[in-house]
Amino acid sequence: MPGEAVVPGGHEIRDAGSFPLSGPAGPEGAMPGFAIPPTEPPLATAGPEGGDVSTSGGALRQIARVFIENKLAVIGLAVIIFMVLFCFVGPLLYHTNQVNAQAALQASSHNSVCPPCAPGAGHPLGTDPSGFDLLGRLMFGGKNSLIVGFVAAAAATLFGVVYGAVSGFIGGWVDALMMRFIDILLSIPQLFLLIVLAVIFHPSLHILIEVIAVVAWLVPGRLIRGETLTLRVREYVQAVRVMGGSRTRIVLRHIIPNTVGTIVVNATFQVADAILLLAALGFLGLGLPAPQTDWGAMLSNGVEYATGGYWWLIYPAGFCIVIVVVAFNFVGDALRDSLEVRLQQR
Numbered sequence: 001m002p003g004e005a006v007v008p009g010g011h012e013i014r015d016a017g018s019f020p021l022s023g024p025a026g027p028e029g030a031m032p033g034f035a036i037p038p039t040e041p042p043l044a045t046a047g048p049e050g051g052d053v054s055t056s057g058g059a060l061r062q063i064a065r066v067f068i069e070n071k072l073a074v075i076g077l078a079v080i081i082f083m084v085l086f087c088f089v090g091p092l093l094y095h096t097n098q099v100n101a102q103a104a105l106q107a108s109s110h111n112s113v114c115p116p117c118a119p120g121a122g123h124p125l126g127t128d129p130s131g132f133d134l135l136g137r138l139m140f141g142g143k144n145s146l147i148v149g150f151v152a153a154a155a156a157t158l159f160g161v162v163y164g165a166v167s168g169f170i171g172g173w174v175d176a177l178m179m180r181f182i183d184i185l186l187s188i189p190q191l192f193l194l195i196v197l198a199v200i201f202h203p204s205l206h207i208l209i210e211v212i213a214v215v216a217w218l219v220p221g222r223l224i225r226g227e228t229l230t231l232r233v234r235e236y237v238q239a240v241r242v243m244g245g246s247r248t249r250i251v252l253r254h255i256i257p258n259t260v261g262t263i264v265v266n267a268t269f270q271v272a273d274a275i276l277l278l279a280a281l282g283f284l285g286l287g288l289p290a291p292q293t294d295w296g297a298m299l300s301n302g303v304e305y306a307t308g309g310y311w312w313l314i315y316p317a318g319f320c321i322v323i324v325v326v327a328f329n330f331v332g333d334a335l336r337d338s339l340e341v342r343l344q345q346r
Contacts, residue, residue: 168228
């Protein structure tokens with residue numbers, strides 16, 4: 001018949017033009033006489049490699065994983081925890097007199113060469129020139145140093161964040177005026193400004209916290225201002241403006257929370273800087289008044305005996321300052337890498 005062909009085996013095949021456009025479908029949904037090969041499920045595509053970020057496990061788990069991969073940061077965090085326990089819990093287990101100088105001097109003056117006494121029985125690190133047990137003194141002074149570091153850093157970061165966010169969000173002449181004020185303060189050497197403030201005000205624990213915070217808020221203020229200039233033009237901020245959101249709500253609910261990475265990293269470095277500034281003031285004799293002390297004041301007292309071979313008056317305090325400051329810097333570097341998505345290499 002026309003439109004048909006015979007192939008070996010006796011089967012007839014119609015040409016394409018003789019097929020009906022519609023007709024009863026077979027059990028597989030095809031025309032009779034034609035079998036549709038089964039379709040295979042699509043192969044799963046491999047996830048992106050290299051710098052794309054994996055979101056499995058949540059943001060906190062991802063931050064913790066990146067942080068733990070930095071071995072120096074883990075060591076630094078362990079050092080910070082140890083020093084906090086050493087300074088705050090240690091005095092509860094190792095009881096020494098760190099307040100009454102006369103009693104300490106009488107207790108250590110059993111020997112003609114004391115004080116300062118060399119390390120030995122009863123005094124693992126010896127005593128200082130006033131007769132105070134040096135190991136207990138490290139705990140006592142370290143407690144003050146850490147309190148000043150944490151509280152001054154928190155105060156400076158809080159004020160700097162609010163100041164920078166308001167300046168960057170408002171913009172215009174207000175932003176220019178607020179930034180010129182920061183520039184003027186930054187043009188003055190930080191240590192010089194700190195010394196002037198410490199001389200004007202009578203040194204005490206809360207006064208030193210305020211003085212250090214006054215000179216420390218400038219850096220976070222500039223950092224958050226720069227972040228705010230970028231965030232204020234984002235779509236979600238513009239949407240809140242269109243919906244009638246107030247400036248206060250935008251700054252507190254949308255600008256500052258989105259700068260938390262910069263805030264956390266900078267606050268870590270602020271603690272280290274505050275401890276160093278307190279140590280500098282204590283070394284210059286502008287720190288806490290006796291019988292209070294800090295690591296810088298202990299180092300200053302020990303320098304007078306450096307030529308006499310009294311190593312225990314210098315090395316322990318200096319060692320504590322160095323390891324704590326370096327530990328906070330290691331932790332800050334790791335937090336920066338953990339919170340910065342582009343550096344996670346996932």
